[in-house]
Amino acid sequence: MTDNTLEENETIEMKLLLEAIHLKYGYNFKDYANAHTKRRLRNRLKMSGMTTYTDMMRRIIYDEPFFNELLMDLSINVTEMFRDPWFYLKVREELIPRLKTYSFIKVWHAGCSAGQEVYSMSILLEEEGMKKRSQVYATDFNELILEKAKAGIYPLDVMKTYTSNYQKAGGTGDFSDYYTADDKNVILKRGLREKVLFSSHNLVTDGVFGEMHLIFCRNVLIYFNRKLQNQVLQLFYDSLIPGGYLCLGSKESLKFTDFTDRFDVVSKKEKIYRKKLMAE
Numbered sequence: 001m002t003d004n005t006l007e008e009n010e011t012i013e014m015k016l017l018l019e020a021i022h023l024k025y026g027y028n029f030k031d032y033a034n035a036h037t038k039r040r041l042r043n044r045l046k047m048s049g050m051t052t053y054t055d056m057m058r059r060i061i062y063d064e065p066f067f068n069e070l071l072m073d074l075s076i077n078v079t080e081m082f083r084d085p086w087f088y089l090k091v092r093e094e095l096i097p098r099l100k101t102y103s104f105i106k107v108w109h110a111g112c113s114a115g116q117e118v119y120s121m122s123i124l125l126e127e128e129g130m131k132k133r134s135q136v137y138a139t140d141f142n143e144l145i146l147e148k149a150k151a152g153i154y155p156l157d158v159m160k161t162y163t164s165n166y167q168k169a170g171g172t173g174d175f176s177d178y179y180t181a182d183d184k185n186v187i188l189k190r191g192l193r194e195k196v197l198f199s200s201h202n203l204v205t206d207g208v209f210g211e212m213h214l215i216f217c218r219n220v221l222i223y224f225n226r227k228l229q230n231q232v233l234q235l236f237y238d239s240l241i242p243g244g245y246l247c248l249g250s251k252e253s254l255k256f257t258d259f260t261d262r263f264d265v266v267s268k269k270e271k272i273y274r275k276k277l278m279a280e
């Protein structure tokens with residue numbers, strides 16, 4: 001068989017496997033970026049000791065714990081507190097003063113992973129005196145990771161990075177005031193969860209969250225193909241109030257999407273956008 005035929009056959013098998021996942025578990029990965037999906041499926045195949053995607057598909061259908069492992073691979077949950085501290089500094093210095101003009105704000109963290117982004121923002125809102133007049137929604141489609149987000153317990157060894165990020169992000173307090181620690185983990189203070197509602201939400205298949213002032217969707221769109229990016233951006237556009245803000249990840253942008261003209265750029269480097277007040 002030529003290399004081309006092999007590649008073609010692999011693509012067919014992968015498509016069938018993604019179809020099986022959709023049919024059996026309702027997760028739709030068909031419009032995720034091709035290279036990303038391929039890499040993850042190839043890795044899982046190698047690690048599982050199976051030789052074909054057709055074998056793997058059978059295992060996925062009949063063995064839910066095995067599917068959950070693959071779900072972890074495909075969903076990529078890498079995150080940290082105050083990730084890209086310069087971004088949070090910009091939020092503090094530029095966005096917060098604008099948001100303070102509202103008597104109440106609604107914030108949506110879409111694709112919140114294990115919650116670090118949400119708690120970073122909770123700290124920021126608290127330090128800026130905005131916590132009491134905010135409601136925060138934190139969603140992810142991966143229910144296993146969402147449980148971790150609700151718990152707010154993180155390994156002790158990441159705290160050095162988180163503390164340094166907090167300081168670079170303009171933190172005004174002492175980071176250690178926000179958690180208690182045992183010999184392995186830190187447990188974030190319950191108060192940081194006060195205004196946060198965690199819930200399962202799939203950006204591919206679920207609907208709008210109404211009247212948001214601010215949406216964070218950082219490091220999620222990068223895994224979607226252009227068609228799916230546009231579909232999800234429409235969801236965000238419909239969920240934002242006119243003049244509401246959208247924050248993307250450092251490698252993401254509205255450039256080359258259908259939404260470049262419907263948002264103003266607030267901050268190019270930090271990927272902060274504002275929904276135009278009136279549709280043009």
Ligand SMILES: C[S@@+](CC[C@H](N)C(=O)[O-])C[C@H]1O[C@@H](n2cnc3c(N)ncnc32)[C@H](O)[C@@H]1O
Pocket residue numbers: 075076077078079080083110111112113114117139140141142145201202203204217218219220249
């Ligand atoms: C790399 S993490 C980003 C976490 C955080 N936003 C950050 O920037 O640190 C990507 C997250 O998006 C979630 N995700 C991927 N596809 C999704 C979908 N269709 N609906 C909701 N969440 C999704 C994954 O489960 C994962 O937790």
